[in-house]
Amino acid sequence: MAITAGLQVSPTREIEGSAILTVANLEVVYSRVIVAVQGVSLKVPEHSIVTVLGTNGAGKSTTVRAISGFLPVDDAEIRKGSIHFRGQSIGGLPPYQIARFGIVLVPERRKIFETLTVWDNLRIAHVRNDKPSNWNQQAERLFGVFPALAARREQLAGYLSGGERQMLAIAQGLLCDPKLLIVDELSLGLAPNLVHDLMERIQQLRHEFGISILLIEQDALSAIEIADYGYIMEGGRIVFEGSPEKLRNHKDVQEFYLGSGGDGRTSYREVKQYRRSRRWWG
Amino acid sequence: MGYAHVSLMLVILIQASFYVLLGMGYVLIYRATRVLNLAHGDLMVFGAFLFYQGLVITSGSVPLAITTGILGAALTGAIVYLGLMRPLAGYPVAVGVLATIALAIVLRSVTTAIWSGQTRYPAEYIGQLARPIELVSGLSISAIDAVIVLTALICILGLPLLLRRSAIGVEMRGVSENALLAAQRGINIHSVNALSWAAATVMAAIAGIFFSLKVRLGPDIWYVGLAGFAPALIGGMDSLRGVAIGALIVATAEVLAARFIAPQIALAAPFLVLLVALWIRPWGLFGSREELERI
Known part of the structure; x- marks a missing residue:
């Protein structure tokens, strides 16, 4: 419905600057049957902070595992698509090799x-x-x-x-x-003011160490504060993307991810309904 | 005979030292691969035979023979990890333990095939080491026993320090706690684990060399090495200082049982103590409770 209206998300769309990480049309399958991530494309430009937002089970962690090479641990594999890091294909490489390329993951747990x-x-x-x-x-x-x-x-x-x-x-x-630091769930289990403080330091680190940062977050509000660009994942797909302003100003994003909508429609039942109705999208 | 009780304590101390050497091997391997290495006794025998072979070839040069035993054992330990334990990573712990049983049996037959089942006495080659040293008048300790106690003391003091302070020790502890994160942070976990196995096998070989010099050498002495897991388990399996206490308890029980009950019971004493310990405190004296499920 409205969340996708008027937006064209195409994998080839260019972001300003040269991308350090490019994920194109990624499809990840668990145990050869369960499709966890479908057609995900994202880019992390040099020296930028990019955030991937979404709720539990949206496919964020699977995407991170694909990038950092930890899929085989969970009997998952990349079935389609590619992951390039500074022009080199890294899809399917073992974790230690990916780490040597300069991708470092701060895991969730x-x-x-x-x-x-x-x-x-x-x-x-x-x-x-x-x-x-x-x-x-x-x-x-x-x-x-x-x-x-x-x-x-x-x-x-x-x-x-x-x-x-x-x-x-x-x-x-x-x-x-690292050249690229991936932080999985920085905010997990932390008090909001602490998260805010950590986010500011992340920004400081980006400048001091000259790195790119990929933030995987549920706490959209604080991630958008420092990000240069954001993606929203749901049901294994990217359903929305744009600059922080665009994310912040989009009515549906406000309502579902920033928790600051405002037409008085706050029933959780309706929210579910809404989601089901646009499952066709992708 | 005013030194009767002191000499009894000395016997306990020597026995405990022997158990320290064996038990620490179990702990090192457990920390690296979370496996109770039931092949430790046979690795011990193998190392001792390498030492013996060194003695035969060099016609009695102890330093060369010890070098042969230690280097051979280190290599064996690394090969066992890389060839047998690494492919089993990720499987349930029981699979690893079963693999060590298979390894024990294979090692035993290889040892018997190479050196036959005949009992040897390597001490023949180094007669002077058996000479007693008088500590005070009326109380003496044989040179080999003195070396055993000294070696164990060095290990008790040195190994924990090495693990706590040195870079490789920190890596070993890191890999032991969270191998996945260690790999992500650039540590080659397989070479670290291979090193742990090598070090543990060297310690087994040292214990085997001591036993063969003190008592005898033959493929049948593997059970002596197996008894070493009693102090390790009593101490808590993942704790080096626990081994020292566990060794002291086991050695005390063993020596006292041999002296006051019957020598035949001495063989079973370590395991009797182990049963009591498992009954009261299954995670060991210094072990962590969470480790329990992993044994």
């Missing part, structure tokens, strides 16, 4: 080593980052961005708070010297 100290958590990360001088310099810069971590250097990571864990996970990922 189990993102730090709880039995190691904060410092050990950091020094364990060194893919692509072999030069000690470079590594030390980056570690110091990260302590600058996350002073809370510097204060807890010698503490076991298992004792960190949720926000500090997220900081540590991001810092650990950055020490692998």
Whole structure:
């Protein structure tokens, strides 16, 4: 219905600047039967923050797993489409090779080593980052961005708070010297003001480390704050995309993802109805 | 004979040291692959035979023979991991444990095929090591026993420090906790695990070398190595310091049982203690409760 009206989403559509990551027409199938992601195309331009929004089961995590090479772990495979990173096809490569290309994932769960100290958590990360001088310099810069971590250097990571864990996970990922940092559910289980604060630091890190960032989020409101471009996924497809202003101003996006609609129609039953009616789209 | 009780304690200490060497091997492997390695005893025998072969070839050069045993054991451990355990990653733990049983039986027949089932006494080659050292008048310890205690002490102090401080130790702990994340952060988890297996097999070989020098060598001494999982399990399977305590408990039970009940019961003592420990505290003294389901 309205959410797609007047919008043409085509995989070949160009975003400003050269893309560091290009996903085209991706189709992922679990156990050879269940189609989890269908015809997903997205681009992450150099030095930009792109967000993929959507509810549980929308296919966000599957897309991330396809990009980072973790599909075989769950008996899933890419059936169609391609994933290119800086011009090279990386679809179907094993995770460690993808990590060496410079794609680093901060996973949704189990993102730090709880039995190691904060410092050990950091020094364990060194893919692509072999030069000690470079590594030390980056570690110091990260302590600058996350002073809370510097204060807890010698503490076991298992004792960190949720926000500090997220900081540590991001810092650990950055020490692998990525070109593209993928953060899966930054906001998960964190207080809203903390999420806001973390988002700001993500933006700061983008400039300081000169990287591109792909944010996979349920918390659309805070992700849109810092993103340059956003995609909305639903039922394994991308149903809407655009600049933050476009996302923010679109009435249906407001209603369903930002929770700030306003025609008084707030019944959850109607929401479901609405979704079912446009399932044909794709 | 005022030293009777002291000498009894010394016997316990020596036995405990032996168990420390064996038990730490179990812990290293468990931490790497979450598998109770039931082939540890046969790896121990294999390492000891490599040492013996070194003695035969070099006609009695102990340093060369020990080097042969240790390098051979390290290589064996790495091969076992890369060839047998790595392909089994992702399967239920029971599959891995069963694979180690199969490995044990294969190793045993290979050892018997190469060296025959005959009992050897490598100590013949190094007569002077059996000479007793007098600690105080009336109380003495044989040189080999002194070396056993010293080696165990070095391991108790050194290994945890190595795991805690060194870069490779931190990587080992990281891989042990979350292999997926470790792989993502650029750690070659298979070489780290192969190293753990190599180190554990070397420790088994060292224990085997000691046993063969102290008592005897033959393919049938594998059960001595198997008894090493009792202290490891009592200590908590994933805890190195737990092994030291577990070894002390098991050795005390074993020596006291042999002295005051019957020597025949000594063989069963480690497992009797293990049964009691499993009954009271199945996750071990220093183990984590969450590990329980994985054994």
